[in-house]
Amino acid sequence: QKEVEQNSGPLSVPEGAIASLNCTYSDRVSQSFFWYRQYSGKSPELIMSIYSNGDKEDGRFTAQLNKASQYVSLLIRDSQPSDSATYLCAVGKSNTGNQFYFGTGTSLTVIP
Amino acid sequence: EPEVTQTPSHQVTQMGQEVILRCVPISNHLYFYWYRQILGQKVEFLVSFYNNEISEKSEIFDDQFSVERPDGSNFTLKIRSTKLEDSAMYFCASSEGYNTDTQYFGPGTRLTVL
DSSP, X not given: OOSEEEOOOOEEEETTSOEEEEXXXXXXXXXXEEEEEEOXXXXXXXXXXXXXXXXXXXXXXXXXXXXXXXXEEEEESSOOGGGOEEEEEEEEETTSTTOEEEOOOEEEEEEO | OOOOEEEOSEEEEOXXXXXXXXXXXXXXXOEEEEEEEOTTSOEEEEEEEETTEEEEEOTTOOTTEEEEOOSSSXXXXXXXXXXXXGOEEEEEEEESSSSSOOOEEOOOEEEEEO
């Protein structure tokens, strides 16, 4: 069973629409959750972190965490062509120190 | 804004050669990491480092790999005898705190083993 699973996509949305990205994780001791954006050939760039159940908003981005369902999502409102990238879900666990487990990423294309 | 830096951006080497990848973590961060990403695959943890010693390592981080903080700013990853399958992007990351604190990534070094 994979630690972190994401739908690889590709996901295409029109400019101005809401993009919804999903991630599930397998280990209930997971306690920190991160969304990174990765442009082709570049390094992961932090978008948001979330630690508690519920929603966390930062500008056009909203992260949602449901620990009972072992599910974390990222909503991107008013999507822009510059949001076109691969979005990586990363999870940290309390019993493995500071190793992050990454999903394979979801490729998002925002169509002008 | 402080950032993690890495050199070189691209390293080409022959199989069996030793390579050293260099990183300068964010200055007030205490925890340092190496990850790798083989083309088209996910980011994979290699090792974490704190207080001049390895705090955690993955199965990938075998005897051919080593890390060092040779001075107050640099953090290095050495691969002793490179193999074709070591070709990947290597990312250095750092965090201020431990255990789930946000990790900030450098731009990466693309290692190509011929």
